[in-house]
Each structure stands twice: as C-alpha cells, then as structure tokens.
Amino acid sequence: MSDYDAIVVGAGVAGLGVATQLQQAGKKTLLLEMYPKAGGRMQSYDLPGGYRVDIGLHMIEMGKKGYCHELGARVGKEFEWAAFSVTLDLYEEGKWQDMQSFIRLTEEEKASFIELMKGIAEMEEPDFKAWDNRSFGEWLDRNHLTGSLREVWENMSMIMTTIPDAREQSAGECLYIAKEALVKGRAVLIAAYPRGGMWGVIGPLVDAFRELGGELRLGARVEQVVFEGRKVAGVKVARKGASPIAREWRFVSTDLVTAPLVVLALPIWHLDKVLDFDRRYSPLPGWWLKRIEDIRGERTGLLGYIIATRRPLYERTVFMSALKSPRTGLPLQAFAPTAFDPGVAPDGRYLLVTDNVAEPWELEDKFNLARLMERHWEDVKELYSFDDGEVELAIPYYTTGCDGLARKPGLTGDFKPDVQAPSVDGLFFAGDTYLGRGLAIEGASRSAILCVERILA
Ligand SMILES: Cc1cc2nc3c(=O)[nH]c(=O)nc-3n(C[C@H](O)[C@H](O)[C@H](O)COP(=O)(O)OP(=O)(O)OC[C@H]3O[C@@H](n4cnc5c(N)ncnc54)[C@H](O)[C@@H]3O)c2cc1C
Numbered sequence: 001m002s003d004y005d006a007i008v009v010g011a012g013v014a015g016l017g018v019a020t021q022l023q024q025a026g027k028k029t030l031l032l033e034m035y036p037k038a039g040g041r042m043q044s045y046d047l048p049g050g051y052r053v054d055i056g057l058h059m060i061e062m063g064k065k066g067y068c069h070e071l072g073a074r075v076g077k078e079f080e081w082a083a084f085s086v087t088l089d090l091y092e093e094g095k096w097q098d099m100q101s102f103i104r105l106t107e108e109e110k111a112s113f114i115e116l117m118k119g120i121a122e123m124e125e126p127d128f129k130a131w132d133n134r135s136f137g138e139w140l141d142r143n144h145l146t147g148s149l150r151e152v153w154e155n156m157s158m159i160m161t162t163i164p165d166a167r168e169q170s171a172g173e174c175l176y177i178a179k180e181a182l183v184k185g186r187a188v189l190i191a192a193y194p195r196g197g198m199w200g201v202i203g204p205l206v207d208a209f210r211e212l213g214g215e216l217r218l219g220a221r222v223e224q225v226v227f228e229g230r231k232v233a234g235v236k237v238a239r240k241g242a243s244p245i246a247r248e249w250r251f252v253s254t255d256l257v258t259a260p261l262v263v264l265a266l267p268i269w270h271l272d273k274v275l276d277f278d279r280r281y282s283p284l285p286g287w288w289l290k291r292i293e294d295i296r297g298e299r300t301g302l303l304g305y306i307i308a309t310r311r312p313l314y315e316r317t318v319f320m321s322a323l324k325s326p327r328t329g330l331p332l333q334a335f336a337p338t339a340f341d342p343g344v345a346p347d348g349r350y351l352l353v354t355d356n357v358a359e360p361w362e363l364e365d366k367f368n369l370a371r372l373m374e375r376h377w378e379d380v381k382e383l384y385s386f387d388d389g390e391v392e393l394a395i396p397y398y399t400t401g402c403d404g405l406a407r408k409p410g411l412t413g414d415f416k417p418d419v420q421a422p423s424v425d426g427l428f429f430a431g432d433t434y435l436g437r438g439l440a441i442e443g444a445s446r447s448a449i450l451c452v453e454r455i456l457a
Helices: 013-024 067-074 107-121 125-132 136-142 147-161 171-185 199-211 268-273 286-295 360-364 366-384 440-456
Strands: 006-009 029-033 044-047 051-054 081-085 088-092 095-098 191-194 215-218 222-228 231-238 254-258 262-264 301-309 319-322 332-335 350-358 391-399 427-429
Touching: 006 013, 006 231, 013 029, 013 067, 013 199, 013 262, 013 440, 051 350, 067 199, 067 440, 088 147, 107 171, 125 171, 136 147, 136 171, 147 171, 147 319, 191 199, 199 215, 222 254, 231 262, 268 286, 301 360, 301 366, 332 366, 350 360, 350 366, 360 366, 366 391, 427 440
Parallel strands: 006 029, 006 262, 029 215, 088 319, 262 427
Antiparallel strands: 044 051, 081 191, 088 095, 222 231, 231 254, 301 350, 301 391, 319 332, 332 350
16 A cells, blocks of 8 residues: 555646646645745745745746646646736847837738748647657748848847857747647747746646645655666655755665655756666666666756846836847846736836856856856846846846757657656656747746646546
C-alpha cells in the first residue's frame, strides 16, 4: 500500500496544474516544492512599501484565450486579466512608435500581407511540423519579407522565442504562435497581464489544489526518484536539519515517500538531480538519457531591471521591443506593469520592467554579466528619458533558463521530450521543456493538460 496515489515534484504552473487535476480526478496527491513558496519561474514577491513584483519581465501570451486560462478553468478557477496588449511599440530613429505607424505599405504590399496572414491562419499541425526543423529567417526569405515589415516580424519572433536571431528560431513554433493569435485574437501576437502579476495565476492554482484536499509541502527538495524494477515506487525527500554540517559538505539524508505515479514537473536541466543517469543502474533506456543530456543545455537567457519611479515612464498598455539596444547591441523587451494594473505598486508609484535577450553563455560569466547590466541600465535611461535621481527602486535580475527548451530548429514540436517516460511504468513529465507548443507559460500549461490526459487515458 503506497502513501499516495500520485506525487508531483515542482510547484511551478505545470506542477500545480497537474497536481490539481489529479487530485480532482480522485487521486490522493502530494505536491513537493523545494522552495518555501510556490510559483517556480512565475514567482512573485511582495516588497516593503506595497510593491508586487515578478522575478522578471512576465506577460502571458493569449491571456483569457489561452491554455493557461484553460488550466485554471479546468480546476474551477477563473483568472482575472488586465487589458490585453494587441500591438507592439518599437524603438526606431530615437523614439517609440506604434507598429501601425512604423509599417508603411503600398496597397499592393497590403494585399499580399493579408494573403500571407490568411495562409498562416489556415496552417495545421503537419504544416508546423514541416517548419519545425527550419529557421524563421528562412521563412522570412521564402516569403520575400524585407524592410519595415521584416523588422516587425523579427521583433515579434524574438519575443515569441527569446532568441535574438531569426536564423536561430524554429519557424514551426513561430508560425504556431502566430496562428493561435490570429485565429483567437486577430493579431499576430497577443499577451495579457494577470491582475496582481503572476501570483494572479499561481495563487488561485494553490487555492484550488488545497480546496480539493491536495497536500502541498513547501521547502521539500526531492533527491531521487525510486524504482522497483521498471516501475516507479516513490521519491526520496531531503530530511531537514538532519546534519550539523553546512550543505556544501554534507551528504543528504532522505525520507522515502511512496506512490505508483510520479510526475516530474521540472525542466529537463534538473532531471539529473533526481534521476540516475548512469546507464548501468538506470531503468530508463540509454537513447532517452542521451537525448536529455544532448539538449539540456539548450536554454534562453535574459537580463534586465524592475524599475519603480514617481512618474510613469510609459503609459500605454503595450509590449515594447527594439532589435538592437544602443550599448549592449542586444534585443530589448519591456512593458509597464502599472499601466496594466496600477494595484501592483503603491499610489503615486509606477513600474517598468525591461530586459535584454541574450544567449546564456553571455550571462554565465559574472564579469560579462556585470558589464551588460551596466550598459543595459544606461540604455534604459536613454530609451525612457529618466535619470538616476528619479528612481525609487531598481532591481537587477537575470536568468539562463528562461523559456524552457530553446525554441530553435530541431527542438520544437515532436522533437521535444514526451510527457511520458519510455520503458518504465508510472513516470511522467510536465512543463515548458516537454511536449507542448506555444510561448513558455502557454507551453507549460498545455503540457500540464496533455500530461494529465495521458495519465488518465
Ligand atoms: C525572468 C523570466 C521571465 C520570463 N518571462 C516570460 C514571459 O514573459 N512569458 C512567458 O510565457 N514565459 C516567461 N518566462 C518563462 C515562464 O516563467 C516559464 O515558462 C514557466 O514559469 C515554467 O513553468 P514550469 O512549471 O514548467 O517550470 P518551473 O516554474 O521552473 O517549475 C519547476 C519547479 O520545480 C521546483 N523544483 C526543481 N527541482 C526540484 C526538486 N528537486 N525538488 C522539489 N522541487 C523542485 C522548482 O523550484 C520550481 O518551482 C520567464 C521566465 C523567467 C525566469
């Protein structure tokens, strides 16, 4: 007799989504999270003085029309959304311009653009698959897109993938994201901000899980998945305070918790911390272990600032981007959370979140990261015309594991690892690095839905 019917490891949006659906389906579920707070990469913080900030720039593609919203609806929670961002402001020629006034097309160009959009709106899964192994740069060339129109596309595909160069982006993924937005929102890219920031999604999911009787253990780090032959038997959880020796030097003592079903809702780059990759001992096949090892370094990177000021630095409810920042030379993304929801800052205070999209290797060297941070700060002051004296708060942040498995050619669609482990019973996966399409949070939510459908099938 096992302790639980199911154990889910990781309380990010995917783990919360999987655990809540399993609990709803009548399975006694334990959700284990190593941090003292749920949310994973969608973590929010309440700061002294009444600010609520996310761990970096975060908007959710598709908002009410997407899979993240559907995940909430499936477990009886309706997320509240602030205004949609359906347009993009671009920084060109020393000023911010809205997308429509930036693109100047002749009547003939307009007609062919509309035809192109119709073509994307009619694409189906086999069409995306055909482009999964090819770059978005190639798709732009194939469709003879040049000038301002190409620049707008390159801005959007950079936002869609968090990858600077269109020749490094998977065309299948960009076209899928564009189709979803065109069909459901009549724009190529739409995004929304939940009221209260990312906690507006994570908070209700935590409530749903607990209301259904699920057990969420925070500060519980899983050390190992345990198998009996080719069947999952449970997990070993790090025992707290068992050793007086500092963490760097001690061997971790664990407690066994048993269940016939374990879902690892963590990115593939954490799998070797909980699964034994030694081919002599692992019940998982060598080809699968090799594939995970081959692709776990395929990540995306960001660096940026969360900035609070006494006057709004930008007031439009839009997403902003520039292909090349003046000093870092990197693509820039930004939006003003308080333009969407003034409630995330105290009265009379305003937030702006910025980032530069970078290859992870550029950020892994701390000296290079510090140089980029300094230059980005100078860029941001120039682009939003403010000086240091106006700043109430400036929180620098960076990540080298932002958007799941990098959406590069050969890494999207069916190339992504499946949500079910091969050759063993009872082991599943969920999150933005596994099967599922769409921008990161959408991909993670879709994968959580797919994972539960597969388990319950
Ligand atoms: C700075 C930043 C900006 C981003 N901006 C956007 C954006 O604008 N739009 C967008 O769509 N996406 C964005 N993303 C990506 C988005 O946040 C992720 O795609 C999404 O949150 C992934 O959810 P997940 O559940 O798959 O994984 P995670 O959120 O990573 O959840 C995994 C969880 O597992 C836990 N865990 C790991 N190992 C263990 C262990 N051994 N034991 C117990 N628990 C463990 C982790 O603590 C974590 O809570 C951004 C990410 C970052 C970092």
